[in-house]
Amino acid sequence: MTDSNTETRPASKSIRPLGALLPFIRPYWRTLLLALAALLASSAAVLLLPIAVRDVIDYGFTAEDAAEVDRYFLILLLFAFLIGVFSAARAYFVNWLGERVVADLRNQLFGQVLAMDMKFFEVTKVGEVLSRLTTDTTLIQSISGVGLSIVLRSTIQFFGALTLLAITNFSLTLWLVVLLPLVIAPVMIIGRWVRKLSAESQDRIADASGDAGEILNAVQTVQMFTAEKAEAARFDRAVRLSFVTAISRIRARALLTTVAMTGLFGAFVVVLWMGARSVLAGEISGGELGQFVMYAVLVGASGGALVEFWGELQRAAGAMERISQLLVQKPEVVNPIDAKVLVSQGPGRIELENVSFSYPSRPDTLALDNLNLSIKPGEQVALVGASGAGKSTLLQLLLRMFDVSSGSIAIDGHDVRTLDLASLRGRIGIVPQESVIFGISA
Known part of the structure; x- marks a missing residue:
């Protein structure tokens, strides 16, 4: 937490630091179970929807009775309703959990800082501590709330849709699985770069906050020595360095998204082209191709969401790692074992x-x-x-x-x-x- 440490602190190499959130989540396991139940229900409805679409295409459009057509489309409306209700429940419980966890984390972090002795504040900028309390906990909030929902939903839908793809048409799914590693490899390489830049970006923000806190704490001295311009220039340099680092991170994230999305949907286009030829050859029905298309889109969208959010997970892991460094620090000035109480009416020598x-x-x-x-x-x-x-x-x-x-x-x-x-x-x-x-x- 010293200034030198800020410069040399290594980036988190995994998302394991997020495991430190488990003690904060554990007290609210009932809410977590409700969120998981809603998540499973909404994901199941989404995964069953393509089967209903297949039946509409294969049977509904060929039905001679209008009532039969109406029945198939009513089933589709029922799926839409269930998806909406369960998704709303999932969003509520997960967001509540995220807000509660971060509130507890902030309270514990602030209590930890208050308990530290003066040696800690001698070698640590107050602005950097404030950055941990605000910027880093906000990143954790995005992960433990919306982020957790996206990751769990996308993971279930990705593997669920991939499994149902194999059941629908194994040969087309095999082609898709062969093409996916060609997309994943460059994504993982660029992801490491994004992780490093994310950690650097957070450190530069902490540096700027530290400079601001230092200047504002001594604002009277700054004004007495007419050093406003010099200190404003110093803060401007810190902000510009933070901006440059952030732009590098944004460019890396943009490249990561471009490679991931282009690769994923490019692979699906190839597979769907092969599926269209199978329909023309009479090997599969139009409804089965429609079902395959929807599952392929689900795999692509879910995989893309996971890739897109992987960078956010890494940023949050870096933030949690820095917060954990604060939480595990122990003050040197503490109450001794069997501490003596000073008598209130003592002489006072x-x-x-x-x-x-x-x-x-x-x-x-x-x-x-x-x-x-x-x-x-x-x-x-x-x-x-x-x-x-x-x-x-x-x-x-x-x-x-x-x-x-x-x-x-x-x-x-x-x-x-x-x-x-x-x-x-x-x-x-x-x-x-x-x-x-x-x-x-x-």
Whole structure:
């Protein structure tokens, strides 16, 4: 999560990082089952529709009774109704699940960030953290909601239609299966390129967000030194770099889509041409060819949707990988086992013994060097010194925002590293130099 890590972070080589979403999905297994039931029902209706179309062509058009024709078309209308109802149910349950999962993910991620110690924020841009909370979770939302629905529906319809194609006409299906690998191979090669560019694009967005957060957090300083143009130019460079990377990703995605769609439907045109010749030769009926055409279109559309969405899955996998890196981080400043609670009515003696400290972002520079200080109960002590002399640092160490590099700080004879953090910080009154007004109290 450091700046250097942002530059060198490898792209996700698979969609396995999305498996980290399972603990967030598991509590809502009932909704998931309802979504899967609606998905199976709608897919079954779609897969049975070509059979109804075959019967309409072979029997409905040749029926002498108009009522017989009406019956076949009423069956088609029934299929259309079932597809609409089950598709709506699927969309509702899957989208609800996606929104709920991402809401839980954002809450856990934000809670994790709040629990991190100051060392984490010393080496991590706030803007990058915000990018994980917003941009990356939005990508996850698109996958766990609409994306999951598309992937599952397309997978079921692709293999279901392919199986029914083989049942309808095995020889034509065999030709289709032979041609498909010629399409899939270049798609997989270009897909790796898209995955790499997707990860780079997300990192450039995080960089721009980090720069913006850094500038806005110090906007008063920027204005006092009339550095608005310089900082605007710096942000513009970050945005332009993000744009250039995004355009490269878009071009790669466009090439991927072109190759996939052209190859898939090109293969189907060849197979359908052979089917048309089979009809002329009397080997199959017109209804069977119509059924084969519809299944071929389903295979093409479903396969195309899977290929089109594969890039989105890879982007989401990269986003989840970065989120997981945050979720597994542990703060170094934590409550010790068997933490002691600081007595509220204690005398309040403070002892600093041989305290040395350097900030994580500047490990070679000592902010405090072998400091010794004793403050008796009731004694008033003022720390005076030049800017950067370590006055604020001393207070941060007393509050245990950081742990000392060496030495010890004790309150009433208890090393602060052995105390419960809430009781320690609750005993210390603070009047900040610059007050922060949160939006909820503004």
